Amino acid sequence: MIRHDKSPAVACEQFEEDLVLYYYGELAVSERSTVTDHVQSCEPCRLYLKEMESILPLTVKPDEPPQAFWDDYSQEMRRKLTAAGAGESWWQSLISFLQPWAIPAYATAAVAVLAITLTIGKGFWSSKEVPQEDEAFMEILPAAENLDFFKTMEVLDAMDVLEEMGTPAKGSV
Amino acid sequence: MQPGDEELVALARNGDHNAFEELVERHKQKAYRIAFDFARDREEAKDLSQEAFLRAYMHLGNFDGRSGFYTWFYRILVNVCLDYKRRAKRTAAEEFNEAVENQVEPSQVSQKPASPDQQVFAGQLSRKVSIALEALPPRQRTAFILKNNQGLSIKEIAAMMQTAEGTVKVHLHRAVTALRQSLAEFA
Secondary structure, eight states: OOOSSOOOOOOOHHHHHHHHHHHTTOSOHHHHHHHHHHHHHOHHHHHHHHHHHHHGGGGOOOOOOOHHHHHHHHHHHHHHHHHHHHTOOHHHHHHHHTOGGGHHHHHHHHHHHHHHHHHHHHHHHHHTOOOHHHHHHHHHHHHHHHHHHHHHHHHHHHHHHHHHHHSOOTTOO | OOOOHHHHHHHHHTTOHHHHHHHHHHHHHHHHHHHHHHHOSHHHHHHHHHHHHHHHHHTGGGOOSSSOHHHHHHHHHHHHHHHHHHHTHHHHHHHHHHHHHHOOOGGGSOSSOOHHHHHHHHHHHHHHHHHHHHHSOHHHHHHHIIIIITOOOHHHHHHHHTSOHHHHHHHHHHHHHHHHHHTGGGO
């Protein structure tokens, strides 16, 4: 039915929101009985409710697709999911790999690998340690270098002595 | 006994495609109907609901189980539908102008119209309803569709929209008020 005057009914202000919830069955039992009592004695609120009952069902557009539609739907969805799975890029895989719940596990694994590496590494380096004889040689090497130094100094001293010997005494000329 | 949604999600996260397909089978009709309420077109509703399933599949890692799969998935679906509506807003505005131009005066519609007239009337009504729904702000439209068309409880809608139940009630009341105003001639 189409009405000529297009103004909707006006309900009592304090009941308007409750009338909507009443229509949808969302009021508690006590509130519901209050609204029921009020509507029985209030013409505008009764009209408001009646308008909702006639207008709101019109907003639902009926649609009942046939079974073939649902079969196609499932097949199409399967294809899309397969394509989405295959097309998942490397960074999405990385993001899923780095899920928050997995981070402690990855951290533990990393610490374990580090510990193993250090342990094995220590053994590796210690196996290449300098033999004891060489070690002794390495220890005395700086001293040996000092010996050379002292030897050089001795030669220089000797040269001084020779120079002194070769120099004529003062006043002998 | 059939596995629950959350069990299927866990399996799907471990790469079990069949588990996710089972979730699709369980929820496809409901998902389609919600999408249809937003789009009011069969093919678009199919595309939108499938897009929501794909997004859910790609972001299964984000599902933390605090809400049920149902709530989490339908939140994605509603967002997909609202995104679609935002994109289609320009088209709707064009349809509105067209509808206004083609609107038949109430006096031109007889009380007992012949079948072709009835079809014309039904078409006009459908178009006016679409426009009226389209004019609602997204959150009012969402609350209204989920309540009026899907029959979800205020509590479920609040969980889906991640808001308080009181807020949903306000959205619903405002949506109904606006629709009564737009569609008063059909009362």
